[in-house]
Structure formats: C-alpha cells, structure tokens
Amino acid sequence: MGDVPALRDAPARSAKSGLNLRFIDWIWNIRGSVPLAPGQSSDEAFSRLDPLFDQPGTTYERTGDALSFAKKDQAAQDKMSIFDVGVLQVEQSADGPVLRYRMASRALLFCFLAPFLFLAFGQLIVAVGMMTAPATEAAEKDKKDEKKEVVRKLNPIDEFLGAPAPEKPKKDDKSEKKDDKHSPTAAYVFAALFAALYVVGRLLEDRLIKNVFRRSLQTP
Amino acid sequence: MDGVRVGNRLVGTQSPVTIGWENIPRVEGGPVKQFIFTYFQPAVLFALILFWYYAPNSIAKASTAIGIGIAFKLLLLALEWVNPRYASWRLTWKELVTDLFYVGLGYTVLGLVENHIGADVVIEAVRNSYDWEKFAWFTSMPLLVQAFLILFIFDFGQYWMHRGMHNFYPLWLTHSVHHYITQLNINKGAVGNPIELLLIGIGIGGFFDFLPRAALLAGAMGMSIGIYQHINVRFNTPAWWRFLFNTTEHHSLHHSQDFEATRSNYAANFIFIDRIFGTCIDGEAELLGMEGGRRMSIREQMLFPFTEGWKTTKERLGRSRRAKGQFAEQDTVPAE
Numbered sequence: 256m257g258d259v260p261a262l263r264d265a266p267a268r269s270a271k272s273g274l275n276l277r278f279i280d281w282i283w284n285i286r287g288s289v290p291l292a293p294g295q296s297s298d299e300a301f302s303r304l305d306p307l308f309d310q311p312g313t314t315y316e317r318t319g320d321a322l323s324f325a326k327k328d329q330a331a332q333d334k335m336s337i338f339d340v341g342v343l344q345v346e347q348s349a350d351g352p353v354l355r356y357r358m359a360s361r362a363l364l365f366c367f368l369a370p371f372l373f374l375a376f377g378q379l380i381v382a383v384g385m386m387t388a389p390a391t392e393a394a395e396k397d398k399k400d401e402k403k404e405v406v407r408k409l410n411p412i413d414e415f416l417g418a419p420a421p422e423k424p425k426k427d428d429k430s431e432k433k434d435d436k437h438s439p440t441a442a443y444v445f446a447a448l449f450a451a452l453y454v455v456g457r458l459l460e461d462r463l464i465k466n467v468f469r470r471s472l473q474t475p
Numbered sequence: 476m477d478g479v480r481v482g483n484r485l486v487g488t489q490s491p492v493t494i495g496w497e498n499i500p501r502v503e504g505g506p507v508k509q510f511i512f513t514y515f516q517p518a519v520l521f522a523l524i525l526f527w528y529y530a531p532n533s534i535a536k537a538s539t540a541i542g543i544g545i546a547f548k549l550l551l552l553a554l555e556w557v558n559p560r561y562a563s564w565r566l567t568w569k570e571l572v573t574d575l576f577y578v579g580l581g582y583t584v585l586g587l588v589e590n591h592i593g594a595d596v597v598i599e600a601v602r603n604s605y606d607w608e609k610f611a612w613f614t615s616m617p618l619l620v621q622a623f624l625i626l627f628i629f630d631f632g633q634y635w636m637h638r639g640m641h642n643f644y645p646l647w648l649t650h651s652v653h654h655y656i657t658q659l660n661i662n663k664g665a666v667g668n669p670i671e672l673l674l675i676g677i678g679i680g681g682f683f684d685f686l687p688r689a690a691l692l693a694g695a696m697g698m699s700i701g702i703y704q705h706i707n708v709r710f711n712t713p714a715w716w717r718f719l720f721n722t723t724e725h726h727s728l729h730h731s732q733d734f735e736a737t738r739s740n741y742a743a744n745f746i747f748i749d750r751i752f753g754t755c756i757d758g759e760a761e762l763l764g765m766e767g768g769r770r771m772s773i774r775e776q777m778l779f780p781f782t783e784g785w786k787t788t789k790e791r792l793g794r795s796r797r798a799k800g801q802f803a804e805q806d807t808v809p810a811e
Contacts, residue, residue, distance in 0.1 A: 311768075311769075312769075328769050328770050328771065328772065329770060330657065330768070330770055331564075331567060331569070331570050331657055331658050331770060332563055332565070332567070336567065336569050337568070337569050361772075362569045362572060362573075365572070365576075365773070366572050369572075369576065369579075373579060373583065376583040376584050377583070379584070379587070380583065380584075380587055383587060383591070387591075407614055407686060408615070409618070409686075410615055410616055410617040410618070412617045413617055413618050416528075417529065418528055418529060418618060418688070419529070419530070419531055419532055419535070419688075421532075421686055421687070421688065422532050436586075436587075436590050437587075441579075441582040441583055441586075442579075442582075442583045445575070445579035445582065445583065448575065448579075449572070449575070449576075449579075452568075452571070452572055452575070455568070456568045456569075456572065459568055460568060
C-alpha cells in the first residue's frame with residue numbers, strides 16, 4: 256500500500272483554482288452506488304472487494320468506512336483496468352448501507368479527446384497538401400514528359416487463364432486525379448469512430464463495474 | 476523452469492511455452508466448427524487470389540482492396556469473440572481504444588510522414604537514381620509470380636530489419652515497445668512506437684515496376700497470411716500452411732516473456748525464411764510481454780525509446796567515467 260491521491264480533495268482543489276470541474280468531470284469520472292447485502296458491515300464488504308485490488312500495479316488504503324486506490328500499468332484483464340484512482344465509501348442511506356464510489360479514468364478522458372486529435376490530424380493533412388501541391392504538380396508534369404505511356408501486356412499464361420488485360424493509361428484522368436495522399440477522410444472517420452467509442456465506453460464501463468461490485472457484494 | 480531444448484537453444488526457462496505442433500491444443504466443438512476453423516485460412520487466401528486475378532479492371536482498384544480489408548477485419552474480430560485462443564487475450568474496451576489509436580495513426584499522420592520524409596521518399600529516390608526500366612521484364616512475368624516476388628522481397632527485407640531490431644540496441648529501443656503488448660488480437664500489429672513503424676515500412680519490394688493487378692494480388696496475399704500473426708483465434712491450421720506461413724502460434728512464441736523464445740520467428744508472412752536461416756521455432760505461448768507482463772501506457776509507448784536510450788547512455792557514460800577515474804587513481808599510485 257502506498258500514497259493514494261485522495262479524490263475527495265478534488266472539489267477543494269478545483270475551487271482553489273477557480274474552476275468548477277463538477278460540471279465536466281463526468282467525462283472521466285464514474286460515480287455510482289450499490290446496496291450492501293442486508294446486515295453486511297463495511298469490513299465484510301471491503302474484504303469481498305479485496306480481489307479487485309489485489310492486482311499488479313494496484314495500491315490501496317483503508318481508512319474507516321472508505322477505501323482509496325490507485326492503479327498503474329493495469330493488466331488488460333484487470334476488471335478495473337480503465338480506472339487509475341478512486342474512492343469507495345460505505346454510507347448509511349434510508350434503505351440501509353450502500354457502497355458509493357467515484358473513480359477516475361484516463362482512458363475515458365483520452366477517448367473523449369481522441370476525436371479532436373484526429374480532427375487536428377485531418378486539418379494537418381489538408382494543410383500539408385495545400386503547401387506541397389504546386390511542387391507535386393510540377394514534378395508530376397516532369398514525369399509525364401519523361402515517361403512515354405507504355406501499354407503493358409499480360410504474360411501469355413495469364414492471357415490463357417483469362418485474366419483481364421491492363422487498361423491503357425488514360426491521359427485525361429491524370430490531370431483530374433484527386434490527391435489521395437492528402438485526403439483527410441481517414442482522419443475524420445477515426446474522429447467519428449473515437450466519438451462513438453467514447454459513448455459506448457462511458458455507458459458500458461459504468462454498467463460493467465456496477466455489475467462487478469454488485470456481484471462481489473451480494474453473491475452469497 | 477527447465478525449458479525445452481530446440482537445436483542449440485533452451486527455450487522456456489523464464490516463462491512457460493509450448494513447443495511442437497503435437498502439443499498445441501485443437502479446436503473444440505462439433506464437426507461444422509472443426510471444419511470452419513480448419514479450412515477458413517486457406518479458403519480465404521484462395522478466394523481472394525481468384526477474386527483479384529479475375530476481377531474486371533473497373534473493380535480491381537485500391538479502394539476495393541481497402542473495403543475488403545475493413546470487412547475482413549470485422550469478420551476476424553467476430554471470430555475472435557466466438558472462438559478465442561486464450562480467454563486472457565479477450566478484447567476489452569480499453570484495449571480496443573488503444574489499438575485503434577495506433578491503427579488511426581497509421582492511416583493518418585504516419586502515412587503523411589511516410590509520404591514526405593519516410594519510406595516513400597527513399598523508394599522514390601532510389602527509383603529515380605537508376606534506370607529501372609531495365610527491370611521491365613518483371614512486368615512480363617505471370618501475375619502470380621510477380622505478386623509472390625513482391626511479397627517475398629518485401630518479407631525478406633523485413634526479416635532482416637526485424638532480426639536487426641532484436642540484435643542491435645538502437646533499433647531494439649524502437650521495437651521493444653511492440654514487445655510490451657500482453658495479448659494478441661488482429662489490431663496489435665499496429666501497436667508500437669511510431670519510429671519503428673516508419674522503419675519497418677522500408678522494403679525493397681517498392682523499387683520494382685509491376686502491374687497494378689500484381690500489386691493488388693500481393694496486397695491480398697499479404698493480408699490473408701500476415702493478419703494471422705496477431706489473431707486471437709484457435710485454428711486447426713493445416714500442416715502445409717504452418718510450414719510455409721507465419722501463424723499466431725509462431726508469433727505468440729516470438730512475443731513470449733521468455734527471452735530465448737523471442738529470438739525466433741521474425742518473418743512477417745513467410746516462416747520458411749526463418750526455417751532457411753535457422754530461427755524458426757514451432758510452438759506457442761500464452762504469457763506475453765516484457766518485465767513480467769507489465770502493460771505500458773500509450774504515453775510511455777511514445778516516450779520509451781527516448782527515455783530508455785537516455786538512461787542507457789547516461790549509465791554507459793557514468794561507467795566509462797568511473798572506469799577512467801579508476802585508471803587515473805591507479806596511475807597516481809606511487810611506484811615504490
């Protein structure tokens with residue numbers, strides 16, 4: 256067990272810097288609560304959750320009814336692999352004791368920001384394309400002058416087997432040819448992909464971890 | 476751990492490995508499942524060869540190849556879900572995000588860098604510096620021979636680059652990041668430090684002039700052979716395929732936590748190149764990675780070659796200074 260950054264201090268820290276993170280920290284924080292089994296003490300609850308924290312790269316600390324943890328270089332199959340720090344607390348509610356948790360994930364934040372990164376890559380590709388366009392066009396023209404268009408033939412074996420013969424190069428096509436090397440389409444596709452992955456991950460991981468906690472606490 | 480003797484090597488002394496095809500588990504399930512997972516790989520390879528050989532010119536284009544590539548990857552992801560080789564390699568949301576980040580880099584900025592300062596520029600420079608028209612005979616060969624040669628020449632270059640990476644420290648620094656992956660799936664081939672990804676793209680195959688259809692055939696062959704390197708699917712791969720081509724079994728051994736096992740199976744497609752040079756080991760491993768399977772964050776993957784290189788340089792400089800200091804002390808000892 257080592258030093259664990261206390262997440263409970265986070266609101267105070269953000270207040271100090273004049274920035275209220277509460278409105279946006281749902282992006283990388285997952286909060287929730289799971290009811291404890293009837294008559295379950297906090298000691299019993301945390302001992303049931305122990306296997307989740309006995310993982311490589313995980314440190315945790317118990318103080319009274321709360322447990323705070325930090326994870327580094329989480330294994331791929333660690334059930335809490337997306338979380339880096341967090342606090343779990345047993346509280347009394349009207350319906351009995353509940354486990355409340357708040358856990359932060361760099362992976363969620365990364366996935367949330369990734370679409371912006373790929374949009375920027377798209378813009379960069381367009382910008383480089385615009386900067387290099389005149390030079391490339393000139394080079395292409397030179398090449399065209401140098402090379403005589405040769406109509407290539409298939410090997411007789413391929414002709415016999417019926418493979419389609421190569422087409423004659425179309426001269427008009429080349430001038431209208433799009434600059435495929437500087438197309439931002441792939442970057443935009445990945446931006447959309449990461450946006451969709453963020454939505455899926457934010458909902459899925461929220462549900463998965465709730466199920467893991469519920470199963471650990473309530474399975475007899 | 477005792478390890479297993481393979482030729483002059485003792486493999487598996489540091490981490491468990493399985494050596495020999497007879498010891499590799501087979502697909503479990505009914506006859507239909509057995510049939511599918513036995514003939515899937517050759518069926519796809521031959522179907523794609525036939526498709527690209529006979530497709531009319533209006534269809535035989537790079538955009539079709541990209542479309543087929545994406546559809547094929549989605550199918551393989553589904554197979555990984557249905558019939559994983561190891562449950563411990565199962566894809567999670569976080570792994571998928573990490574992998575796709577690297578796949579995305581390959582399709583965007585790495586492509587851009589390659590066009591301007593990377594492999595494409597090197598290839599263009601070499602092509603312009605020599606009258607490659609003398610190699611026009613290449614295009615008059617049968618299409619499948621051209622396709623095989625494109626792939627083989629590229630693979631041969633890549634074999635030595637990869638082997639070099641495992642034997643020359645500055646190159647290893649860039650490649651080591653890829654060896655920190657702790658599980659295999661079809662996107663893991665893209666995970667690594669970007670510098671390595673630029674180096675591995677340099678292949679002599681690009682220098683030759685070939686028919687566009689031959690290039691498409693080579694691409695399809697490369698895809699339907701090379702993609703199985705990193706797949707998390709249990710296949711009953713036919714013996715002839717395992718003899719000729721690199722498989723996920725070979726490649727898992729290459730990624731094992733056992734050092735001696737990692738120094739094997741370097742070729743990307745044609746494992747027979749490893750057989751020729753004595754670096755092939757037939758077998759598999761489940762426990763992968765470095766430092767006992769520590770998973771690296773993306774941030775560390777990006778910086779590792781530099782931080783590790785700096786650390787090593789500092790250590791070496793320190794050692795040589797200390798050594799000099801010792802000599803100096805010895806020199807000043809009065810000779811009595």
